[in-house]
Amino acid sequence: MRVQQPQSGVRIARFCSAGFQPAVSPTSSRQACLQPRRASRLPRPQVGNLRYSRLEACATAAALGCTQLSVAILVALLLSGCSTIQPPLAPAGAPASLVRQPGTAALLSPGDELWIVARGAMQPSGIVSESPSSANLLVKAGTDLVPMPLKHTEARATIRGPIGQITVVQQFANPYSRKIEALYTFPLPHTAAVNEFIMTIGDRHIRGIIRDRDEAQQIYLQAKRQGFLASLLNEERPNVFSAAVANIEPGREIDVSIAYFQTLDYVNGWYEFVLPTVVAPRFNRTREISYDQPHVRYLKPGQRTTHELSIKVSVDAGVPIEEFECPSHLVISQTPAPERLEISLQPPDNLPDKDFVLRYRVAGTRIKSYFLPQETEQGGFFTLLVYPPSDLAGLPRQPLDIVFVLDCSASMAGLPGLGGKDGLSPIEQAGHIIESALNQLEPADSFQVIAFSDAISHLADTPLEANPANVNRALGYLRTLKARGGAALREAIRAALGQPHPPEKLHCVCILTAGHIANERECLNEIHDGRNSARVFAIGLGPAPNHYLLSQIARAGHGAATFLAPAEENNRQIGNLFSSISHPAMTDLRVDWGGLHVTEVFPKQPFDLFVGHPVLLIGRFAGNLDTTIFINGTVGQRPMQIAIPAKLHLAAGDNGGNQAEVHNGQSAATQQGTPRAADGSPSPLRQGDGAEGERVGVRGSPEAQLGAVARSHEDNVASRALPMLWARAKIADLEERSYPDSEEIKRVALEYGLISPYTSFISTDSTHRSSSTPVNVPVAVPLPEGNNYPK
Numbered sequence: 001m002r003v004q005q006p007q008s009g010v011r012i013a014r015f016c017s018a019g020f021q022p023a024v025s026p027t028s029s030r031q032a033c034l035q036p037r038r039a040s041r042l043p044r045p046q047v048g049n050l051r052y053s054r055l056e057a058c059a060t061a062a063a064l065g066c067t068q069l070s071v072a073i074l075v076a077l078l079l080s081g082c083s084t085i086q087p088p089l090a091p092a093g094a095p096a097s098l099v100r101q102p103g104t105a106a107l108l109s110p111g112d113e114l115w116i117v118a119r120g121a122m123q124p125s126g127i128v129s130e131s132p133s134s135a136n137l138l139v140k141a142g143t144d145l146v147p148m149p150l151k152h153t154e155a156r157a158t159i160r161g162p163i164g165q166i167t168v169v170q171q172f173a174n175p176y177s178r179k180i181e182a183l184y185t186f187p188l189p190h191t192a193a194v195n196e197f198i199m200t201i202g203d204r205h206i207r208g209i210i211r212d213r214d215e216a217q218q219i220y221l222q223a224k225r226q227g228f229l230a231s232l233l234n235e236e237r238p239n240v241f242s243a244a245v246a247n248i249e250p251g252r253e254i255d256v257s258i259a260y261f262q263t264l265d266y267v268n269g270w271y272e273f274v275l276p277t278v279v280a281p282r283f284n285r286t287r288e289i290s291y292d293q294p295h296v297r298y299l300k301p302g303q304r305t306t307h308e309l310s311i312k313v314s315v316d317a318g319v320p321i322e323e324f325e326c327p328s329h330l331v332i333s334q335t336p337a338p339e340r341l342e343i344s345l346q347p348p349d350n351l352p353d354k355d356f357v358l359r360y361r362v363a364g365t366r367i368k369s370y371f372l373p374q375e376t377e378q379g380g381f382f383t384l385l386v387y388p389p390s391d392l393a394g395l396p397r398q399p400l401d402i403v404f405v406l407d408c409s410a411s412m413a414g415l416p417g418l419g420g421k422d423g424l425s426p427i428e429q430a431g432h433i434i435e436s437a438l439n440q441l442e443p444a445d446s447f448q449v450i451a452f453s454d455a456i457s458h459l460a461d462t463p464l465e466a467n468p469a470n471v472n473r474a475l476g477y478l479r480t481l482k483a484r485g486g487a488a489l490r491e492a493i494r495a496a497l498g499q500p501h502p503p504e505k506l507h508c509v510c511i512l513t514a515g516h517i518a519n520e521r522e523c524l525n526e527i528h529d530g531r532n533s534a535r536v537f538a539i540g541l542g543p544a545p546n547h548y549l550l551s552q553i554a555r556a557g558h559g560a561a562t563f564l565a566p567a568e569e570n571n572r573q574i575g576n577l578f579s580s581i582s583h584p585a586m587t588d589l590r591v592d593w594g595g596l597h598v599t600e601v602f603p604k605q606p607f608d609l610f611v612g613h614p615v616l617l618i619g620r621f622a623g624n625l626d627t628t629i630f631i632n633g634t635v636g637q638r639p640m641q642i643a644i645p646a647k648l649h650l651a652a653g654d655n656g657g658n659q660a661e662v663h664n665g666q667s668a669a670t671q672q673g674t675p676r677a678a679d680g681s682p683s684p685l686r687q688g689d690g691a692e693g694e695r696v697g698v699r700g701s702p703e704a705q706l707g708a709v710a711r712s713h714e715d716n717v718a719s720r721a722l723p724m725l726w727a728r729a730k731i732a733d734l735e736e737r738s739y740p741d742s743e744e745i746k747r748v749a750l751e752y753g754l755i756s757p758y759t760s761f762i763s764t765d766s767t768h769r770s771s772s773t774p775v776n777v778p779v780a781v782p783l784p785e786g787n788n789y790p791k
Contacts, residue, residue: 148305149174149182149248150779153352155275157313162264162372162383162616163721164273166192170256174248179772181224181246184779185296187276189262190239190548190732193724195753196259197761199231199245208233208763210753212746216760220244227769231256233761237520238732239548240279241755247774261721263383267562268576268612270359271317274563277309277352280544280784282518283409283487297780305780309352315341317362324360327565328543331358353782354543357565369614371629371646373621374722381722384617386631388586388609389640397582399444401463401505403496404434406478407513408453409487411542414566414786425786426541427483429564430512433539436574437510438474440582441466448499449474452492453485463499489513490523497530507534508581511553515546523549527556535559535608537581542566544784552736555605560613566785580610586633586640591617594627596646602729609633618726727752 152171157164172182188194197208208231211219216232223230224246231254232244245254265272279296299305311329315321320338330346343358373382407430414425424432434449441447445466449459459477464470493511501507515538517523527536536557538550543566554561562577586609591601601619609615631642727748734745735757742758749756 148307148779149180149245149777150184150305150307151253152307153186153277153309155309155311155356157273157275157311158717159264159273159313159315159317160717161316161318162266162271162385163718163725164262164264165259165717165721166262166275167196167257167259170243170258171253172245172248172256173253174250176775176777177250179247179249179770179774180777181244181774182248182777182779183242183244185236185240185242185279185781187239187279187544188241188258188260189274189276190551191725191728192260192262193721193728194233194235194241194258194260194755194761195724196257197231197233197755197763198257199229199763199765200255200257201229201765204765206763206765208761210750210755210759211762212750213758213760216762219762219764220246223247223764223766224774227771229254229765229768229770231763233258233755235755235757235760237548238735239276239546247770249770261724263616263725266385266614268573270361273313273358274547275311275356276544276547277354277356278544278781278784280411280514280516280542280546280787282516283411297778299780299782303780304351304782307352307779308350309345310350311343311345311356313341313343313358315343315360317341317360320363321360322363324358326356326358328354328357351782351785353785354566355545357563369631369642369644371644372718373646374718376719376723378723380621381726382619382621383722383725384619384629384644385614386589386609386617386642386644387614388611389635389642392583392586392609392611392635395584395635397506397584399446399502399505400441400508400582401446401501402437402441402508402510402581403448403450403463403499404437405492405496405509405511405513406430406434406449406451406481407487407489407511407541408451408481408483408485409514409516410453410484411487411514411516411784411787413483414542425483426514426566427481429541430539431478431481433512433564433574433577434478435475437578437581438466438471440578441471443467444505446502446505447474448496449477450492450495451481452488453483454488456488456492456495458495463501487513487517489517490519490526493523493526494530497527497532497534497536507532508559509534509536509557510539510581511536511550512539512541513550514542514544515540515549517546517549520546520549520552524552524556527553531557535581535585537561537577539564539577542784543786555603555607558606558608560610576612580612583611584635585610586635589631589633592630592632593621594629594646595623596621596627596629597623600726600730602726602733604733618722618729620726724752724754727754731756 149172150170151173154169154171155166156169157166159165168188170184170186174180199206199208213234217234220230220232227247229248230246232246233256234242234244236242241258243256243258245256248254265274281296281298317339321335321341324333324341324343326343330349332344332346334342336342341360345356369385369387371382371384373380406427408427412425412427412430414427438447443466446463447466447470448463451457459474464473489511493509496509496511534557536553537559538553538557538561540547540550540561540563545563547563550561550563553559560577560580562573564573589607589609599620599622601617603617607615627646629644629646631644633640730748731745731754734741734748745756746758748754749759755761
């Protein structure tokens with residue numbers, strides 16, 4: 001169908017799915033909407049896919065105005081004989097273009113609808129966003145339950161090997177007597193490749209389209225002003241997103257579904273899946289709470305909303321799962337098979353006020369680096385896990401000069417006893433971690449403690465020798481610290497990196513914080529500019545730590561990041577972290593890709609390998625995969641090499657995968673493929689004192705998880721996930737630059753259909769138009785569990 005209008009008008013068509021393919025291809029729909037002179041050359045849509053009636057065409061003609069009457073009559077005659085459905089009536093000035101860029105159209109599931117709305121030259125609308133105000137709609141019941149337009153959030157995660165596919169469904173409803181606009185700010189992982197946005201109204205599913213952010217905002221505002229139901233998804237920070245749903249009528253229910261891919265972290269033998277559920281307030285240098293989104297509202301003490309959370313996680317590890325833990329929530333677990341794990345929340349632990357954390361350890365005592373390739377329609381993509389050689393922990397360490405930087409802002413207060421009678425507040429956790437580290441220092445080491453809130457304070461003017469008297473002095477100083485005020489993290493980082501330190505000692509900075517900082521970029525720039533030879537480590541504490549900031553601090557500081565859940569006094573993790581800090585890293589890493597032609601590998605920033613902390617690279621490739629990748633570096637003054645066989649095809653039962661071999665000293669000849677033990681099982685090389693080490697048999701090596709990934713090929717998960725994850729990594733790299741290339745970020749996001757700082761998802765429903773102006777209702781969210789920030 002083609003409806004022609006003046007350039008200031010709009011042209012609308014709706015496509016309803018009769019199968020799994022779009023009714024009209026993205027290219028042809030774009031041609032039909034944007035190139036009317038060529039429309040006659042396009043194949044006529046099938047009846048039942050694109051359906052329109054004479055009556056609907058006449059209604060559209062009325063909407064277009066009498067000046068277009070002759071065109072509308074012609075359209076009505078051309079559409080004779082088509083079946084009738086709910087018509088996408090569109091008055092002049094209806095929502096603007098929803099045409100997706102070529103190559104990014106999502107496939108439609110049965111029952112899905114894709115609205116294609118093309119716009120002529122946009123005229124200035126003069127539309128301004130209303131100031132959110134919800135005081136008159138926050139009704140406090142006798143039980144202190146506050147009715148909110150967000151009823152329920154359901155998160156479903158499917159994990160296959162190292163890749164997670166997550167769907168978050170937000171269920172909105174209008175409990176009031178007036179039409180409303182719901183505004184909601186929520187977190188997602190900063191590594192999430194958000195690629196799907198669907199608005200569900202009854203049994204109708206309207207798939208959102210990725211557009212330039214300013215254009216999507218304009219479409220949304222126009223739809224809102226004209227009474228159409230519309231939803232908008234924006235990225236506000238790398239790990240903070242906002243959703244807006246306009247014109248929800250009294251009693252009506254709307255579901256908004258968001259889907260994304262992510263890779264799991266692997267630290268010290270445990271895989272970790274984290275689902276953030278609450279956006280914490282951000283602090284400036286002073287006590288003032290700062291947040292750049294005006295519709296973020298927090299519940300008052302003693303209040304709670306009717307909004308509850310459900311989480312279901314399905315894990316297929318590919319090998320037996322030996323143990324798991326969920327330190328954040330009470331859960332119900334099932335193990336349908338040794339390699340599978342099903343987890344769901346156990347009521348009443350279902351409030352969205354803390355991160356959900358699931359860790360699991362698979363069979364086998366050791367893991368090696370691996371290479372996972374995937375050929376897709378967009379070319380070849382790969383992930384490369386580079387795992388540190390196991391004997392780094394056994395090497396003697398050089399003397400340390402370590403500076404502990406402790407966050408004493410109000411975000412670290414928490415509630416004593418949170419999570420159980422032995423629970424600790426974040427600042428108490430931090431004190432125990434520092435005490436444990438101080439007790440592991442050796443006489444040749446030195447240390448300093450810097451605390452920060454509104455201002456910074458030092459334990460001493462200069463670093464102290466690690467003797468018993470100075471350790472006791474430090475413990476006494478820690479007991480005097482209280483959590484209150486703002487967060488002068490930037491000044492604390494500058495002070496820590498500027499500390500005088502002996503050149504013969506390894507200079508380390510360890511930052512213990514919740515990371516609820518407003519000036520993230522300034523803090524990261526401080527590390528980039530002042531690090532010199534220091535290594536910066538980060539420990540995230542509290543119920544909702546800022547994973548993005550702490551991970552970026554560790555990356556910028558050539559260190560590593562670790563996170564502890566509330567009330568988690570985890571000696572295993574603390575010991576592993578200190579081992580990472582104190583033992584030599586494999587540095588000066590260089591990658592020899594063998595016969596692979598590799599491009600655009602992320603992260604681009606040079607990286608080091610620490611004990612227990614592998615590095616995940618993602619990139620594009622072409623060429624012969626029957627080769628070996630070599631990771632070359634040094635430990636101290638000694639060269640070291642990791643050899644990783646690279647082969648393309650991974651069968652479902654292939655437990656060997658593309659595993660690594662490690663060589664001490666000078667590079668040695670490396671066999672192609674995976675070494676095998678006498679019984680034929682995978683047998684990675686264990687590094688020893690010799691040039692090649694010795695061969696040992698391993699039961700169920702975790703590289704067998706690649707078999708789980710291979711099985712996931714059957715439902716096309718890996719082929720869809722890797723391009724998205726690569727594009728998200730490229731966008732992150734572009735964002736981290738001093739002068740981000742907004743046009744390149746936008747180009748990549750539009751090409752791969754991802755949300756970004758410069759692109760948004762927009763979805764509108766033009767089948768129904770309501771009158772009156774909606775009242776803005778920001779969805780009030782709880783503070784992170786145990787916190788009571790100053791107002």
